Amino acid sequence: MTLGALPQTVEVRTLAAREVRLAGVLDPSRLLRFSAAIVAVKQPVVVKADFYRDEEGRYVVSVEVTADVQVTCQRCLGTLEQTVASSALLAVVWTDEQASQLPPRYEPLIAGAEIDFWEVVEDELLLALPSFSYHGDINCGAKTGVQALGAEVAAVSGSPEKDNPFDVLKALKGDLDK
Ligand SMILES: [Zn+2]
Structure with a gap:
């Protein structure tokens, strides 16, 4: 299955009300903060997202992101291949106060009518990126x-x-x- 490009701006509550499922790819060169944190990324970032409303009527996004990247080995300063993968359950809220009242299974997504979905994906990738990466002994030049x-x-x-x-x-x- 060939995935299309992930839309950047989405009306997150509308998608949740319609129970939309999105799957798409994202050109990682458009994610400047993530690009700065790694050496290179050759494949598009793959994103899957389910938008729905939970039993209490919250607007929820269940999102999965995957990226094959090259990062710097902290032992030899060479590059190594790494898969960065993350999944998160986001609840859409309007304010910080609402965010603080969410059940612990949710991460807050503070949003107006529209969100920059690429930014959400980028935040997830940055959270999933290990802060310390290094080769296994065989490949390491250290x-x-x-x-x-x-x-x-x-x-x-x-x-x-x-x-x-x-x-x-x-x-x-x-x-x-x-
Ligand atoms: Zn190394």
């Missing part, structure tokens, strides 16, 4: 870095003997042996 760290540890343990607190104990023991 082995030399680990060796350097090992050498540093060895250098510390080889510090001059006059700084060794155990020498004081040795000297005391020497006194007792006399």
Whole structure:
């Protein structure tokens, strides 16, 4: 199935009242904050969203986002492939006060008549992006870095003997042996 482009502006309450299901793709180069947080993204972001009203009449969006991205390895500073995926249950509210009264299963989506749905998707991607990414050992180019760290540890343990607190104990023991 080929997915069409995800609309940017949606009337979220209208879609929820009509129980609309949206599935679409989004060009990640249009998401400037997300693009800045990663190295590159080659595939379009895939978005699925179900709009509906819950038993209490709330306007709800159940949204799933998936993106295959390249991020920086924090060990070797090379790039690695990563799939960023997130799902969220958003309840549409008008105010902060309404947001604070939502049941915990919902994340608030404070919105007027229309929302920038791309921005919602971008927020979800940024939340799902791990803050610390690194290769598995095989692909990571940081082995030399680990060796350097090992050498540093060895250098510390080889510090001059006059700084060794155990020498004081040795000297005391020497006194007792006399
Ligand atoms: Zn690495």
